[in-house]
Amino acid sequence: MKKIAFIGAGSMAEAIISGIVKANIFNKENVIVTNKNNKERMERLEKKYQIQSIADKERVIEGTDIIILATKPYDLEAAVESIRPYIQPEQVIISVIAGISTDYISKLVGKNAPVIRAMPNTSASIGFSATAIAAGNHATESHVKEAEALFATIGTTAIVKEDEMHIVTGISGSGPAYIYFLVEAMEKAAVESGLDPSTAKALITQTVLGAGEMLKSSGESAEVLRKKITSPAGTTQAGIEALQRNDFQHAVMECVKSAHDRSIELGKSK
DSSP states (O other): OOOEEEEOOSHHHHHHHHHHHHHTOSOGGGEEEEOSSOHHHHHHHHHHHTOEEOOOHHHHHTTOSEEEEOSOGGGHHHHHHHHGGGOOTTSEEEEOOTTOOHHHHHHHHOSOOOEEEEEOOGGGGGTOEEEEEEEOTTOOHHHHHHHHHHHHTTEEEEEOOGGGHHHHIIIIITHHHHHHHHHHHHHHHHHHTTOOHHHHHHHHHHHHHHHHHHHHHSOOOHHHHHHHTOOTTSHHHHHHHHHHHTTHHHHHHHHHHHHHHHHHHHHHTO
């Protein structure tokens, strides 16, 4: 069975590890995590998921089939430098780092190893990630299919052009946080109106799940679904008008644009 190594042990790495461990697509002893120097974090992941945490970078890379780069953007150079002597051309490198191009990673690696860029989200931990995948230097169709099969075990996938990854970052990459922020506001309004917090959370959570399932299974657009439940002069109409008065749609569009622009900035800084 294949071996996969995570360079970086942050929240995204953990989300993917959690997802692939639950999907049982790797033997746990073939899932390895390492980071710069946070031994406590590595040991916590090892204990929680029964995987391996190894500080010695040569041992991490030796015999590994898939290398997942999951560091912060500003830690990437040092991380690649620490493993570069041990990377072999047949090893597939998958980056889940926002804003960083495959060309730049290839330059850091300095070898002809195939590089693929992916943008999952933290819903990977429960098998509901939406992951975009883009091929980089020396990545063949076979390598892309391998990456697609990996991320398909933790949610849905889409193959995109690399220059589309910035907007992907702004929607599906960061998107869960926007939904959580909306839910925070709805919960606060419910509690301020006298509803029990646990009841508010349960109702809002199911509402979000139901809306997502309707978008997925009904075949209808968000606009059509919205209009179907917005009766003239009704309660939903009153709520929508309040959102319109506060320029809700523009705020969301600016939110996505800001994340998109920040992704571009991160790439330009390299």
